[in-house]
Amino acid sequence: MPRFWQRLTQKLMPDPDAVEAESRKWQITCKTCGHSRNLWEAGGVRYKAKGSKSSYGPCPECGRKRWLRIHKVSD
Ligand SMILES: [Zn+2]
Numbered sequence: 001m002p003r004f005w006q007r008l009t010q011k012l013m014p015d016p017d018a019v020e021a022e023s024r025k026w027q028i029t030c031k032t033c034g035h036s037r038n039l040w041e042a043g044g045v046r047y048k049a050k051g052s053k054s055s056y057g058p059c060p061e062c063g064r065k066r067w068l069r070i071h072k073v074s075d
Pocket residue numbers: 030031032033034035059060061062063066
């Protein structure tokens with residue numbers, strides 16, 4: 001599903017490379033174990049967004065759903 005979403009978003013965006021480059025600047029960090037992974041690698045898309053946000057989703061390290069923080073790498 002996430003890969004499909006990435007392709008769809010890229011199709012809708014005027015500059016698909018910019019969407020990927022922007023998405024790669026974001027990290028997903030598990031609030032429970034601190035495990036970090038790249039948003040784009042995880043199948044996510046984030047473009048022209050600011051600040052960080054919380055999301056509830058699966059953590060590969062915990063092996064279950066956790067509260068995750070989505071934030072820019074430069075944070
Ligand atoms: Zn975790």
